[in-house]
Amino acid sequence: MTHDLQRKHELYEKYVKNMTLEDKIGQLLQLAAPFFEGADDGEITGPMEELGIGPETARLAGSALGLSGAEKVIAVQQAHLAQDKHGIPLLFMADIVHGFKTIYPIPLAIGCSWNPELAKRSAQAAAREAAVSGVHVTFAPMVDLVRDPRWGRVMESTGEDPYLNSVFARAFVDGFQGGDLKNDMERVASCVKHFAAYGLAEGGRDYNTVDLSERQLREYYLPSYKAAIDAGCEMVMTSFNTVDGIPASGSRKLMRGILREEWGFDGVLISDWAAIREMIAHGAAEDDRDAAFKAIQSGVDIEMMTPCYVHHLPGLVREGLVDEALIDEAVLRILCLKDKLGLFENPYRGADPAKEEAIICCEEHMEVSRRLAEESCVLLKNNGVLPLGKKQKVALIGPFGDSGDILGFWSWQGSKETAVKLAAAMQATSESPELVTAAQGCGIHNISEEQLADAVRIAEDADVLVLALGEESEMSGEAGSRSDIRLPEAQLKLIGRLKELGKPMAAVLFNGRPLDLHGVYDIADAVLEAWFPGSQGGAALANLLYGNVNPSGKLSMSFPYTTGQIPVYYNHFNTGRPKPAEPTDNRYISQYLDIPNEPLLPFGFGLSYTEFAYDGLKLMADTMSPDSPLEIRATVTNKGAVAGTETVQLYVRDVSGEVVRPVKELKDFIRIELQAGESREISFTLSESQLRYHHSDLSIGSDPGEFRIYVGPDSRNTLEAAFHLLAQV
Structure with a gap:
């Protein structure tokens, strides 16, 4: 018997065998803070x-x-232990999504860093702060693939690509958990969410229906969850949505079939908030009793914040409709997690007021927050306005110039008051604080003549304008769906009025989703996407704006040309009548009559204060066989005057598949730093396994034939070559 099986047996013999049915079902109940003696409302x-x-x-x-x-x-x-007759400690869980009290950039921004190692460090730092504050489990990472920026929860994902999402999923799980939860008291267990395909909610409306083919589910939406599970995440959370007409919390195919039987996941499965009871509203359960029956049959171990299990599972078991063995296996999984965390030996695991004081918001964590914010911001446009000169007179105008609302929706423990604000950071970075003057200009949604007059007054006396604009944090996140993803009209009015002054203008955007940038991108001379950059956001942005740091972020999600184009994503299928690259009079092609097919800004896009040139793409062979990988080389040159970091991206297209394949698929990337004038030959190795996909019968394999290789700075601007994959002998 293995050690794990032996320990399971011991836990069963010591606890499960000696618990009443009600005791066992109690372990399956999760309640919020106000229900517990010794807690306030939380x-x-x-x-x-x-x-x-x-x-x-x-x-x-x-x-x-x-x-x-x-x-x-x-x-x-x-x-709790004083009244628990079995001495079983509580598990404490919380949403530590992108930081505990030191807040890091939102996950969508972290995806734009293309730096999984730094993402891992942020998760580890967040785990340290959470653990010393008594948290055992974080409901993170959220790895849902997202293609619709109307959905507010895109801020929690790392973007639209299954490969990139999988890379970050592994990094976050490794950062949160480490390798030994029992002995490393400064780590927390990770709960990957939301299983499954929550990011495809129809119309970008939260909690809405998801309907997709099983092939699409497996090809694009499941890989990032699988990556987190392969990395060892201890928990999985069910999603609110339906999949193939069945609410996820009641889907035996998803939970027992794919998750447990196919993938071998034996950790804890928890519902999202009230998701079991919500099966009734979905129309998939008659009442609480029916919902409890379907959820336990599907393998959901913990019911979050509804009483279907505790009210109805005892009766269902005694009536013979639910096998008590299902309850036992759920309880045992929960006890195993408590054991892995060392709670039976130390029920106060990690909780330490002295360490709390020393670790939370410490200098080391703030340094990670600042650096990650610097690498997550994306320079979307620059007509030479940036970087600012430290002797320039700058007018900082906009509702985010002196705002602490830069942490994002899931920063419930963070402090807006102590977050580094942009105005103060710019004043500290310029040659003299007096060179940076600030005016609000407008609110998020409203503008007054007095605000506008103040903005015009300081702008007229400035050499350059920096506009700090965006969405307040409540405009994204859970239940933060928007049908119109432009900036609010008040802010667009401010931009238009300031443009009349003829001054150089840079816009800095704070937001939780890709925006429709009409009225900004076409007017401003430079646009820097800051997202919600976290506790050190102002310091990071000042370093970027003044050129102390060269922007290196690359979009992990496309920016639409307009809302009516959504969903728009780089790895789409072609059509039988694709729109040609050159203009045509042919009406009968797949196109919009009034806007381009392509997004305004593609996946992988991001500018720098230097210029990188690509040439010399060569494949070291014209063919690839299943047992002979293909080496791909290209040369990247920094043609500018300053050092910079470039993310070199490798894409592949299967020209003719058994089923239609995307026009491009990200397969690998390399981050390189080049000094001014430096050239470097980079090399990728592509294997046959990277060309496999789900065929029409859901088998996984590759197709012999022609493939195209693309290497470049983003998914649109690439060098191209071709090779043939030989059939398996």
Whole structure:
């Protein structure tokens, strides 16, 4: 018997065998902070429902949601253990999405860094802060593939590409968990979410229906979850949506079939907030009893914040409709996680007020936050306005110039008050603070004549204008869907009025999604996408604006030309009547009559203060065989006057597949730093396994025949070559 099986047997014999049915089902219940003795109201998300749960039932709960702070967690755990007859400690879980109290850029921004190692460091730092505050599990990473920026939760994902998302999924899990949760008290268990395909919610509307083929599900939407599971994540969260007409929390095919049987996941499966009960509203369960039956049959171990399990599973078991073995296996998985975290030996694992004081928002974590923000910002346009000269007189105008609302929606423990603001950072970075003057110019949604007059006044006296614009954090995130993803009209009015002054103008954008940039991109001389950059956002942006740091971020999600074009993504299929590269009078092709087919800014795009040139693409062979990888080389030259970091991207197209293949697919990337004038030959190795995909019968394999190779700075601007894949002998 292996060590893991032996330990499972021991936990079963010591705990599960000696628990009543009600005790066991209590372990399957997760409640928010207000339900626990010793806690205050805490910070929680979602609708607070009348659960009909009394003190006796609450005392049986196996885990707590949204509770943190070392002293508070210790008090709650002490109170719980004092009345728990089995001595089973609580699990404390929370949304540590992109930082605990030190806030890092939103995950969509982190994806734009194309730096998984730095992403891993941010997750590790977040885990340290959370762990010393008593948190055991984080509901992260969110690895949903996203193609619709109307959906507010795109901010939680790393973008539209399954390969890039998978790379970051592994990095986040490694950062949160490390290699030994029992002995490393400054790590937390990771819960990957939302399983599955939540990012395809129809119309970009949160909680909405998802309908896709199984081949599409497996090819594009499942790989990042699988990457997180292969990296060892301990938990999976079900999604709110339906998949193939069945709510995820009640889908045996997804949860028992794919997740557990195919992938071998034996960790804990938890519902999202109230998702089990929501099967009733979906029309897939008659009532709470039916919802409980379907969820436990599907393998959901923990029910978050609804009472379907505790109210109805006892009766379903006693009536013989649910096998008690299903309850036992769920309880055992939960106990195994508590054991992996070392909670039976140390129920106060990690919680340490002294370490809390020393670690939270420490200099090391703030340094990671600043550096990651610098690498996550994307320079979208620059007509020579940036970098700013440190002797220039700058007018900083806009609602985000002196705002602390730069942390993003999932920063519930972060401090907007102490976040580094752009105005102060620019004043500290310029040669003299007096060279940077600031005016609000407008609010997020409103503008007054007085605000506009103040903006014009300081602008007239400036050499260059920097506009700090965007969405407030509540305009994205959960339940933050928008049908119109342009900047609010008040901000567009401000831009238009300032443009009349004829001054050089740079726009800095704070937002949680790709925007329709009409009224900004076409007017400003430079556009820097800041996203929600985190606690050190102002410092990072000042370094970028003044050229202390050269922008290196690359988009992990396309920016649409307009909302009506959505969904628009780089790895789309061609049509039988594709639009040609050159203008044509032919009406009968796949096109819009009023806008381009292509996005305004493609996946992988990002400018620098220097210029990188690509040439010399060569394949070291004209053919590839299954047992002989292909080496691909190209030369990249920094033709500018300053050093810079470039992300060299490798794309492939299968010209003729058994089913239609995308026009391009990201297969690899390399980040390189080049000094001014330096050239470097880079090399990729492409194997036959990277050319495999799901065929019409869902088998995985490659197709012999012609393939095209693309190497370049983004998915649109590439060098091209071709090779043939030989058939398996």
